[in-house]
Structures are given as structure tokens and as C-alpha cells.
Amino acid sequence: MTGVAAARHQERDPLAAAGVAVALVGVHRSYTDGQGRVTALDGVSLRVPRGSFLAVMGPSGSGKSTMLNCACGLDRPTSGTVEIGGTDIGALKEPALTRFRRERVGFVFQSYNLLPTLTAEDNITLPLRLAGRRPDAAWLRELVDRVGIGDRLGHHPSELSGGQQQRVAIVRALAMTPDVVFADEPTGALDAEGADRILGLLREVVDDLGQTVVMVTHDPRAAARAHATAVMAAGRIADVHQAPRPAELAERLAFLGGN
Numbered sequence: 001m002t003g004v005a006a007a008r009h010q011e012r013d014p015l016a017a018a019g020v021a022v023a024l025v026g027v028h029r030s031y032t033d034g035q036g037r038v039t040a041l042d043g044v045s046l047r048v049p050r051g052s053f054l055a056v057m058g059p060s061g062s063g064k065s066t067m068l069n070c071a072c073g074l075d076r077p078t079s080g081t082v083e084i085g086g087t088d089i090g091a092l093k094e095p096a097l098t099r100f101r102r103e104r105v106g107f108v109f110q111s112y113n114l115l116p117t118l119t120a121e122d123n124i125t126l127p128l129r130l131a132g133r134r135p136d137a138a139w140l141r142e143l144v145d146r147v148g149i150g151d152r153l154g155h156h157p158s159e160l161s162g163g164q165q166q167r168v169a170i171v172r173a174l175a176m177t178p179d180v181v182f183a184d185e186p187t188g189a190l191d192a193e194g195a196d197r198i199l200g201l202l203r204e205v206v207d208d209l210g211q212t213v214v215m216v217t218h219d220p221r222a223a224a225r226a227h228a229t230a231v232m233a234a235g236r237i238a239d240v241h242q243a244p245r246p247a248e249l250a251e252r253l254a255f256l257g258g259n
Ligand SMILES: Nc1ncnc2c1ncn2[C@@H]1O[C@H](COP(=O)(O)OP(=O)(O)OP(=O)(O)O)[C@@H](O)[C@H]1O
Pocket: 031, 032, 033, 038, 039, 040, 058, 059, 060, 061, 062, 063, 064, 065, 066, 067
């Protein structure tokens, strides 16, 4: 977007003007299963500023995955709105929503989800090629250098350690300069040292490169690496902790009924 186009866009959209990457307003999501209606989200409102790192914690069944799925457009709320980068994604029908997600949202999962037959480099550039976009060589070089996989780009996933595969997945998620990266338990499959490195990297891409990350985690130490942690309980945001200590989060989670 040119500077003029961006300014016009921001005039139209106060959230984009305020630098909000993701906004959920009054999001409800309920499911009907064999036993009746289950309320997974019961009125979630949340704003994630651009260039910030938000962790999401909460007891099992509190609605974290449902919230993440609604926030990224993989699931649709029963009511309420979700905006990403100023776009109301509820107004997008398929296949526009799929295209939007592919181009404006990055994902990092616990299982790295790399294609085994492609090299690290081809895995990284695949989403760009699918979107018909030419890779921004300078941005990719910055990312690759930052995460330290420059000498691994020609390798296949099976030739990389878990930590290296996760670093490739992070570069892939950021390659499109998305409005936001959603990370679901990104360190769940790593040892403590590997996890620490990945969390440090996520924090760096936010602090140094201005990216936005929303991460679901069960680990208070992981959450404490974010700028803020939203704690969910019974389908709502119970509270948001700014720069919390791990012990503070562990105590809060224990109070809410374990993790
Ligand atoms: N497709 C579905 N059909 C019926 N109920 C669902 C469905 N998805 C989620 N739920 C219910 O919604 C509630 C929230 O689930 P969700 O998976 O979002 O919680 P969570 O906090 O991510 O849990 P966990 O930490 O165990 O992964 C739970 O009661 C769950 O059983």
C-alpha cells in the first residue's frame, strides 16, 4: 500500500489508524453437539496493538483454541466481529477469506508443518508463490539471518533439528509480512533450550522488526516472554497481565483450576 493509500485506509478505519493488528469485539461461539449447546466463547473482546506480543493462557477447555481459530478466520463466530489489519473478516466469503488468511496471517504450530519433499528455502517461499507474489529478497535475508538458518536453506526438514524446523516455520510465517502471526504452542515439541531460543526469536521479531504475535501456551515461562498475557476462563478473557512474572501467571492458573 502506498503512503497515500495507507492514509486513506486509516481515515476510513479508526482501528487501523490506532495501530490495532487484531480486534475481537463481543465474540461468541457456541457449538451444538450430542448433549446440547456448548458455549466455547462467551463474549470475548480484545485488541492486539501492532508490534506487540500477546500470550494467551487458561485452563483446558477455557476457549483458547476457539478464540485463536475465530481470530484468524479458520472458524466463524456465532456473533461478534473480528478485524485483522482493519478488515472485518466476517464480511469475507470463501474463497476471499482463505486468500486473505493466506496473505495477511502467519501461522506457527507445535508440529512445524513443513513439507518434507521441499527444501527449507522452498518451504519458506511456498506461501508467497501460492499468492503469486515475488519474494522480497531483502526481507527474507533479514529474517533468515535473524533466525540463523542461512546455512540450512538447501536442507530438507528431515535433515534439520526440531528447533531448526521451527525456525524455518517462523520465517515462513513472516515471509508475507502478515498483519499478525498466530502461534499455537510453538515450543511444545522442543527441549527447554530450544524453546527458550524460539521464544527469544519471537520476541525479537516483534521488538526489532515490528511484527505482531499472538501465542497460545500452557507454559507460564513461555507466556512471560510476551509483552502481555490474556488469561481465559469459561470462554471469556478473565484478565490481562502486562509483563507478568511466570510465578504470577502460574498462581493465577492454579487458582482458575489448573492447566
Ligand atoms: N467443535 C466443537 N464441538 C463441540 N464443542 C466444542 C468444539 N470445539 C470446542 N468445543 C468446546 O468448547 C470449549 C472450549 O474449547 P477449546 O478447545 O477452545 O479450549 P482450550 O482452552 O483450547 O482447551 P485446551 O487447553 O484443552 O486445548 C470446550 O468445552 C470444548 O469442549
